[in-house]
Amino acid sequence: MSIDPSTLQQAWPLPSTPRPIVIIGAGGIVNDAHLPAYRLAGLPVAGVYDLDAGKAAALAERWQTRAFATLDAAIATPGAVYDLALPPAAHLDVLPKLPDGAAVLLQKPMGRTLAEATAILKLARDKRLIAAVNFQLRYSAMMLAVADALRRGALGRLIDVEVHLNLVTPWHLFPFLKGMERVEIAVHSIHYLDTIRAMLGNPTGVHARTLGHPSTDLAQTRTSALFDFAPDQRVTFSINHNHDFGRKFQDASFRFEGTDGAALVKLGLLLNYPEGEPDELWIVEKGGDWVQVPLAGKWFPHAFIGTMSNLQRFAAGEDSVLMTAVEDAWHTMALAEAAFESAARPATPVKAAP
Numbered sequence: 001m002s003i004d005p006s007t008l009q010q011a012w013p014l015p016s017t018p019r020p021i022v023i024i025g026a027g028g029i030v031n032d033a034h035l036p037a038y039r040l041a042g043l044p045v046a047g048v049y050d051l052d053a054g055k056a057a058a059l060a061e062r063w064q065t066r067a068f069a070t071l072d073a074a075i076a077t078p079g080a081v082y083d084l085a086l087p088p089a090a091h092l093d094v095l096p097k098l099p100d101g102a103a104v105l106l107q108k109p110m111g112r113t114l115a116e117a118t119a120i121l122k123l124a125r126d127k128r129l130i131a132a133v134n135f136q137l138r139y140s141a142m143m144l145a146v147a148d149a150l151r152r153g154a155l156g157r158l159i160d161v162e163v164h165l166n167l168v169t170p171w172h173l174f175p176f177l178k179g180m181e182r183v184e185i186a187v188h189s190i191h192y193l194d195t196i197r198a199m200l201g202n203p204t205g206v207h208a209r210t211l212g213h214p215s216t217d218l219a220q221t222r223t224s225a226l227f228d229f230a231p232d233q234r235v236t237f238s239i240n241h242n243h244d245f246g247r248k249f250q251d252a253s254f255r256f257e258g259t260d261g262a263a264l265v266k267l268g269l270l271l272n273y274p275e276g277e278p279d280e281l282w283i284v285e286k287g288g289d290w291v292q293v294p295l296a297g298k299w300f301p302h303a304f305i306g307t308m309s310n311l312q313r314f315a316a317g318e319d320s321v322l323m324t325a326v327e328d329a330w331h332t333m334a335l336a337e338a339a340f341e342s343a344a345r346p347a348t349p350v351k352a353a354p
């Protein structure tokens with residue numbers, strides 16, 4: 001192998017002088033991923049605020065931190081970095097109250113629609129916020145390693161990428177999705193839209209279909225999509241959250257094929273969610289054997305260290321790029337919007353017999 005797989009980047013560097021994190025929103029994802037990640041990384045948490053004071057108190061007790069009584073008290077924390085883990089519609093309620101120039105991480109998605117993403121972007125510009133969206137899959141050990149392998153030329157130029165999910169997602173764990181018009185692409189596949197943008201840049205177009213399943217009343221749980229990049233690049237999603245026929249042929253993978261090599265990523269978290277299975281990364285160079293790359297962390301919670309670290313390092317001048325800055329994340333939202341628009345359009349009609 002032209003590169004030593006053990007030298008692939010798998011973690012984002014930590015900020016040298018971590019700032020106190022003020023978490024706004026004390027829901028499931030904060031308990032399951034934000035707080036475990038910050039504890040693992042030794043990033044200090046100043047406290048948590050939630051409209052539901054009981055939830056904030058219970059979470060603060062579990063994680064031995066402070067529950068702020070008011071949003072103003074939370075915001076007043078000296079030197080704070082704000083971590084908004086709110087339903088997407090609530091971002092626009094809280095962002096205007098942050099001090100101008102504040103550093104803030106917003107949970108994905110960046111609003112419910114592209115119009116809300118645009119409003120968030122404009123607000124961030126007006127207030128000169130250092131604002132990023134928590135699209136953390138691209139900071140996972142497996143995806144950082146793939147990006148590094150690409151950067152170092154081990155795969156050549158990417159020409160074929162497939163995201164393949166064939167599994168059962170326990171949607172009942174997310175009751176807030178019931179009744180929502182936009183589900184699969186908006187809350188799930190949006191991670192994959194963001195990750196393919198991180199690897200390939202912005203596609204010029206998308207063809208998509210997204211649909212429900214007889215077993216559920218959720219608006220969509222299955223998606224197929226095809227993205228236009230360069231004429232010789234094929235990028236496609238096949239996402240089925242309803243393969244309820246046992247573990248044998250269930251799958252959750254990204255296949256990256258380049259001119260000189262390929263990488264296969266297994267998203268273990270999604271198999272048997274939420275316990276999950278180990279993530280996996282395999283790399284091959286043309287003519288060689290597939291090599292499994294031991295991973296230094298999982299998607300959940302380790303990748304959540306990356307989004308917060310990049311934000312804090314960028315704010316301190318230690319990183320030159322804020323990878324999922326609102327300016328960048330807006331394009332992921334634009335891609336999701338285009339996918340929904342495409343899904344609503346008819347396909348090329350097939351001629352009837354003469």
Ligand SMILES: NC(=O)c1ccc[n+]([C@@H]2O[C@H](COP(=O)([O-])OP(=O)(O)OC[C@H]3O[C@@H](n4cnc5c(N)ncnc54)[C@H](O)[C@@H]3O)[C@@H](O)[C@H]2O)c1
Binds near residue numbers: 025029030051094109
């Ligand atoms: N992989 C990921 O990055 C990932 C995974 C799960 C959820 N999420 C996102 O994280 C966000 C939160 O998800 P969750 O599962 O924790 O939801 P949740 O419903 O469990 O928690 C949201 C919390 O926000 C609080 N809240 C609502 N409006 C508020 C306001 N204006 N001020 C203060 N608190 C307010 C609610 O009381 C609630 O406790 C969602 O946007 C979701 O899409 C991201």
